[in-house]
Amino acid sequence: MAPGRKDNVRAVIFDIGGVVVGSPFLAISAYERSNGLPANYINVALSKLGDHGAFQQYERGEISHDDFIDRWTGELNDTAANNAAYRAYLERRSLDVHMVLPSKTSINGSVLFRRMMDVARQPNAPVVELIRWLRRRGYRVAALTNNFSGDATDDMRGALFDGLFDHFVESTKVGLRKPDPRFYLHACNLLEVRPAEAVFLDDIGKNLRAAERLGMAAVQVEIGREAEAVEAVKRIIRARGAPARL
Template identity: 45%
Template sequence: MATRPPNSRYKAVVFDIGGVVVGSPFLGIAAYERAHGLPRNYINCLITAYGENGAYQRFERGEIGLKQFYDVWGRELNNVERGNAAYNAYCAKRSLPPPAALPSSLKIDARDLFGQMMRQAATMDAGVVRAIQRIRARGMRTIALTNNYSKEDEGGAHAPDAHDRAHLGWEEGAVPTRIRELFDDWVDSSTEGLRKPDPEFFLLACRRNGIRPDEVIFLDDIGANLKAAAQLGMTTIHVPLEGSARALKTLGEKLGFDVTSLPAAKL
């Protein structure tokens, strides 16, 4: 019978999904920016500028459906005054020289952008999958804590049609079963009405699984999420863009066993 390592104080490993278990949507955003001549990180700055009331954040909390999301997000993405102000603030905060010229107008297609983001996030990281399997084989809990869209799989009048699903790479659903089944628990922002970095979202995952924050290792690719988790007492590991191997090495060191030694995962 598999047992948790006796030298480990940890009871669970909590994984972000996009950018950790699957490809990063940020790569899709970066590709869209390059294709349309936008400064690097311009779109991320614009999304962040709307705060928790932005269309992207509301969609992740399941407050609006896909088609309404496209409509509202499209208007937000094409607000050039807000976009330029957000990008100038981003450059100033990081002491970066601003570009010689910022856009005078924007024609960002929300549906095309989101499709590019989702298709980029369709590929699973084989090394991370092996690590999850290895951790579960040791009797530890594996939990997904994800800003995601599984509510879109529930059906209803506003659910994505076959054309939308093909465009997004969601033929198996917004959250395919083969990904869900990797985890003992799947804690999804769209069904819980909470999203990272809200501390209550992290605490919800702990309560559901009977664990304390200090018994958790949390992996994510976004600094604000890691900061929120650390403030609650979780041990955190940053997964850099396309840099999961280093993060898994750190994870193994903290757990006290190799998390990469299973045979090749079946994806």
């Protein structure tokens, strides 16, 4: 390889929720609005415990669905902890730290989760077509998803996912989740490529940054801007002299 030239692209790796199918964040935002909660309040509550939260443990297959719903509901309604985390979130983004936050919440974890999975049953047509475009040209394609046992991805396999990916890499089956670098490397090993030979698509910044640290090209998929992400992938492929037919 010539000095300064990046590796040819041999594989493209896709997140599922918010990339190949609709974003669960749409359901979260709608739930926040309908229950009078500040924007991103639930997202902050979801992530405040890091890898030790019920949501994250469920994605690694460490707890049952019923245990997850019970624990998650409790975490979502821990207003003292959630308000403190939300005020820190406001400070980091130079937002209104004097905002009045709820003294009590009644977030129904079961209802919220069901609505999130309903959104995740809707395919993102431009991204699905990109996958088919890549496969017609001989690229290796994998899904790399933080998912749950028995969630919407299971329901959709026959209708959408069958034959779409060379490998479908799931957090619940591997016991790892993004942004753990071992999870990305596991996918690369299955595809028989080095990270520098892969493009990675996700809708979450920290997942993309983890991929970039491994040497992958990263493309963010934003809600309503899926076509732009598709074109970004094609530009990367063309710029790096991909060996497949374009």
